[in-house]
Amino acid sequence: MSLLPRTAEEFSSAEYWERFFKNRGEKAFEWYGDYNKLCGVLHKYIKVQDKVLVVGCGNSELSEQLYDVGYKHLTNIDISETVVNHMNQQNAERRPGLSFQQMDATQTPYEDGSYQAALDKGTLDAMASEEEGALARKMLTEVGRVLNVGGRYVCVTLAQENVIRLAVEHFVQLGWAVRLHCLQQENGNEEDSFALPVFVLICTKFRQPMPMPILEMCLGEDGAPMRLAQVSELLSVVREHQAYSVLRKKLRTGIDARSNLSLHLCHVKTGLPRYTLTVQDCPPGAKVPRSNQFAIFIVPQGSETAWLYSSSEGRRQLAASANFRRLVIVAMHRNQEYTDMQAVQSELSQMVMELAPPSMPTNQQVPFLSVGGDLGWREEVSRGVTELSGEYCVENVRGEDGKLYRRLVFLSNAVLVQSESRLVPSSTSSSQKKKSRKKTKSAAAPTTTALSVDSGFLCAHHEVMVAGLAMLGVGMPQNKDVPVSVFLVGLGGGGLPQFLRDFVPNVTVEVVELDPVVLKVASEWFGFRPDDHLTVTLGDGLERICALEKEGGHLFDAIMFDVDNKDSTVGMSCPPAAFVETSILQKVYSLLTPRGIFMLNLVSRDSALRKSVLERVSGVFPTILSRKIEGEVNEVLLCSHGKNKNTDASNILPSLNQAAKSLQNALCSNKSPDIDILELLKGLKVE
Numbered sequence: 001m002s003l004l005p006r007t008a009e010e011f012s013s014a015e016y017w018e019r020f021f022k023n024r025g026e027k028a029f030e031w032y033g034d035y036n037k038l039c040g041v042l043h044k045y046i047k048v049q050d051k052v053l054v055v056g057c058g059n060s061e062l063s064e065q066l067y068d069v070g071y072k073h074l075t076n077i078d079i080s081e082t083v084v085n086h087m088n089q090q091n092a093e094r095r096p097g098l099s100f101q102q103m104d105a106t107q108t109p110y111e112d113g114s115y116q117a118a119l120d121k122g123t124l125d126a127m128a129s130e131e132e133g134a135l136a137r138k139m140l141t142e143v144g145r146v147l148n149v150g151g152r153y154v155c156v157t158l159a160q161e162n163v164i165r166l167a168v169e170h171f172v173q174l175g176w177a178v179r180l181h182c183l184q185q186e187n188g189n190e191e192d193s194f195a196l197p198v199f200v201l202i203c204t205k206f207r208q209p210m211p212m213p214i215l216e217m218c219l220g221e222d223g224a225p226m227r228l229a230q231v232s233e234l235l236s237v238v239r240e241h242q243a244y245s246v247l248r249k250k251l252r253t254g255i256d257a258r259s260n261l262s263l264h265l266c267h268v269k270t271g272l273p274r275y276t277l278t279v280q281d282c283p284p285g286a287k288v289p290r291s292n293q294f295a296i297f298i299v300p301q302g303s304e305t306a307w308l309y310s311s312s313e314g315r316r317q318l319a320a321s322a323n324f325r326r327l328v329i330v331a332m333h334r335n336q337e338y339t340d341m342q343a344v345q346s347e348l349s350q351m352v353m354e355l356a357p358p359s360m361p362t363n364q365q366v367p368f369l370s371v372g373g374d375l376g377w378r379e380e381v382s383r384g385v386t387e388l389s390g391e392y393c394v395e396n397v398r399g400e401d402g403k404l405y406r407r408l409v410f411l412s413n414a415v416l417v418q419s420e421s422r423l424v425p426s427s428t429s430s431s432q433k434k435k436s437r438k439k440t441k442s443a444a445a446p447t448t449t450a451l452s453v454d455s456g457f458l459c460a461h462h463e464v465m466v467a468g469l470a471m472l473g474v475g476m477p478q479n480k481d482v483p484v485s486v487f488l489v490g491l492g493g494g495g496l497p498q499f500l501r502d503f504v505p506n507v508t509v510e511v512v513e514l515d516p517v518v519l520k521v522a523s524e525w526f527g528f529r530p531d532d533h534l535t536v537t538l539g540d541g542l543e544r545i546c547a548l549e550k551e552g553g554h555l556f557d558a559i560m561f562d563v564d565n566k567d568s569t570v571g572m573s574c575p576p577a578a579f580v581e582t583s584i585l586q587k588v589y590s591l592l593t594p595r596g597i598f599m600l601n602l603v604s605r606d607s608a609l610r611k612s613v614l615e616r617v618s619g620v621f622p623t624i625l626s627r628k629i630e631g632e633v634n635e636v637l638l639c640s641h642g643k644n645k646n647t648d649a650s651n652i653l654p655s656l657n658q659a660a661k662s663l664q665n666a667l668c669s670n671k672s673p674d675i676d677i678l679e680l681l682k683g684l685k686v687e
Contacts, residue, residue: 032122032156032198033183035065040221041181041200042066042119045152049073050116053146055105055139056123059083064091067098075115077103106138113148121156128163136163140170149207159199159238167201168215168231175209178202179216179225180234182241197245199238236266244351251279251355265351267336275348276304276331279355280319288325293360295324296352297369298344300376302397302405304331307631310415311605314631322369326357334393334414338375341368371400381406382525386517389566394525396423396451406453408493408521410564416573418564419493421526422457426450453495453527455502456674460629462496464636465560465599466504466667467680468625470659471638472557472595474504475666482506487548487556487591489541489579490563491518494528501534503667509534512541514563542578549587559588560599571606572613573633580613585620589641598639605633614687624687627680638684656681 046052048070054063057076067074076099078084087100105123120143128136143153153171157163159180168178181200215234216225219241228234243263250261262278282288297318299309308314309329319327330348338344345368353366382394391411399405404423410416458466473479484507488497491513500509513519516538522528530536537544541563548554565576578584580600588598598621604610614637618624622642628635660678667675 032158034060035062037183037198038062038121038156038200039065041183042154044221045154045202046071046117046119051075051114052117052119053077053108053110053115053143055118055120055143056126057083057087057100058122059087060121062119062121063098064095067095072097074098076100077105077108079104106135106142108142108146110146112145113151115146116148116151118143118147118151118153120153124155124167125157125160125163128160128166133162133166136166137170140167144171144174144176144205147205149205151205153201153203153205155201155203157199157201158196159201159242160196161235161239164199164201164238165231165235167203168234171203172213172215172231175206175211177204177206177210177214177216178234179204179218180238181218181221181223182238183221196242240264240266244354247277247279248354251357265348272335273333274336275333277352277355278315278329278331280315280327280329281357282319282323282325286320288323291364292324293364294326294356295322295328295367295369296345296348297322297327297329298341298375299329299331300371300374300400301332301338301378302376302395303371303400305407305409305415305417306400307633311633325360326355328352328355332375334378334395334409334411335380341370341373341375344375382521384517384521386515388515388517392418392517392521394521404451406493406525408518408526412566413564413573416564417459419495419522419526420459421493421495422454423451424454426452453493455495455498455527458495458499458675460632461601461634461636462499462562463675464627464629464638464680465496465562465601466499466675467660467663467677468597468599468636468638469504469558470656470663470677470681471597471625471640473659473662475662475664476659477662480505483508484558485556485593486510486558486560488512488560488562489544489575490561491522491528491536492562493526494522495526496560496562497534498528501531505666507533511536512544513538514540542584545584545587545591549590554591555593556591556596557593558597558599559592560601562601571604571609573603573605574601580616582616582619585617589620592641594641596641598637598641600637600639601634602637603634618687625684626687627683627685637687656684 050071051073052066052071052075054074054076057063057078058080063074063076076087078100079102081102084100084102091098091100105127124136124139127139140153147153155167157167164180171178179202181202183198183200213229213231215228215231217228217234217237218225226237228237240263244265247261247263262276264273265275265277266272267274303309306314308318309331315329318329330344330352332338332344356366377398379396380393381396383392385391389410389412393409393411394406395409396404396406406421406423407417408419410418469484472484474484484504486497486500486507486509488509488511491497491511494511497509497511500507511534513536519528519536519538541561561575561579563575563579565573567576570577585598592598600617602610602613604613614624617637617639621639623640625638625640626635627638657678660681664675664677667677
């Protein structure tokens with residue numbers, strides 16, 4: 001059974017440590033490492049002739065070993081009477097000059113400036129949880145008092161955020177210099193070992209307080225110091241090393257191919273995420289060439305939201321396709337600058353190589369993989385905040401097909417693209433634009449000032465929604481002059497409602513959008529322009545549905561839900577759960593014409609949740625057709641009202657071919673948009 005404290009309170013309890021040392025007996029407890037691990041840093045900052053105060057010495061052998069190599073001026077204090085008596089008895093004959101005293105480190109009898117160094121191994125960590133750090137601050141104040149000018153506080157710590165922040169801010173306010181060494185974590189399965197790396201904090205006292213903070217980080221005991229401007233930057237680097245160490249420990253013990261181990265690497269200066277690393281292993285038993293042990297895959301900028309890179313299923317597929325034992329998938333972050341592929345490889349090489357499988361030969365070459373051989377391209381054109389969705393950005397990206405796209409992304413769920421439109425030269429007419437699926441190599445950053453949004457472009461799930469209008473018989477000769485009314489919840493960039501207005505004959509569209517900022521973004525950056533045939537109501541979509549049903553007399557040929565879920569803890573990104581409650585679905589049903597269709601963009605990674613939604617929808621709508629979006633989590637449900645004999649599941653699919661051709665002809669008679677109705681409907685299946 002582990003003797004380590006189970007709670008933060010135990011760390012700072014004198015009674016706990018008294019019991020601890022009695023139960024442990026004479027066996028030394030090397031908190032955070034022994035002399036062999038720490039001697040390199042300790043000898044660098046503590047001179048042999050220094051008078052040293054060892055704070056919270058415990059029964060560690062560290063002081064004994066320092067004494068044996070020449071440190072003869074060590075004063076050891078600890079709050080535990082048991083451990084002090086034991087250490088004095090143990091060293092009385094062999095080390096007569098080694099002193100152990102029972103004492104509270106927050107109140108000592110020593111004179112001001114009487115020590116050249118104070119050594120602390122784990123004591124700060126033990127005290128920082130007490131009284132919200134008040135006890136630790138008293139100890140640090142006492143340490144500062146007894147150290148002379150030029151003296152150093154040398155603290156071995158796990159650097160948990162509350163601990164290291166407390167200590168660094170304390171000494172920065174005093175005008176001391178602060179340096180932190182991150183020691184490499186050794187392999188080991190000892191009962192008392194930690195997954196987090198061990199840090200050594202060195203705080204140096206000056207005669208006059210420094211006007212600007214001196215903050216430095218060193219990797220290893222001999223690493224060159226990296227200067228940081230603010231405490232927040234130092235804490236960011238600490239968090240990065242801790243996350244990296246935890247990941248390494250998990251990888252040493254082996255991981256399940258279905259796991260999703262990842263971490264952020266942050267920019268040294270800003271503390272903002274710069275890279276996200278995700279480790280994906282092949283399943284046990286997979287046939288992988290011996291030479292294919294490890295590879296690094298760089299996701300092009302602007303492609304990190306693609307299903308292949310953003311979902312666990314996609315990453316497993318990517319790893320299987322690459323056929324390496326372990327693949328580290330690296331995504332670059334928004335609002336960061338990257339020079340070229342060579343610079344990124346150089347920046348990542350030192351850290352990612354430590355994530356290699358334990359079985360990989362040390363001399364094996366590790367390839368960096370990418371799509372098209374470059375970093376891709378992204379340009380942020382706007383950023384703002386909305387009360388309902390938080391921070392958002394509008395960005396231009398180059399797709400893997402070589403074309404330019406504009407996206408709206410809410411940064412609270414940055415892997416989900418809220419809206420996407422294609423960009424074209426302003427002078428290009430819609431009839432000249434044809435969709436190309438061929439992938440081309442990205443070129444240099446383009447000029448985007450002369451570009452506009454292509455009103456004939458639809459994202460994949462919007463294409464299916466438009467194709468679903470074939471179930472209404474839109475474009476059929478007998479429906480040539482029949483109006484089509486559409487009710488849409490969720491505006492986004494406005495691409496879907498504008499397409500309906502511009503290309504579907506005789507259509508009127510009412511859009512309900514909850515967030516006024518989204519309407520503003522759609523107008524400013526996505527070319528959204530309402531008119532008599534396309535209106536926008538600002539408000540809650542559910543409230544609008546309830547109001548329309550209560551008023552009566554409102555019937556729509558198509559009701560579409562394309563609204564995202566703000567609650568990221570639920571395994572369904574679209575729609576919010578309230579939109580698929582039975583009571584709402586029944587109201588939707590009552591608002592449809594006899595030929596009407598309810599269309600739902602469903603994005604659920606939880607199979608049980610998806611099944612529950614389908615059960616509720618099928619309880620209201622007699623026929624449901626579904627279409628999975630290739631390479632995405634999205635699927636579109638097309639739910640018929642059921643009062644039309646042609647919407648029966650037994651004959652609806654065979655009858656759609658002619659309807660699809662009629663809808664295609666109706667759309668093509670007006671500006672020729674890039675959409676293949678017949679191909680889209682081939683993927684439908686009856687639920």
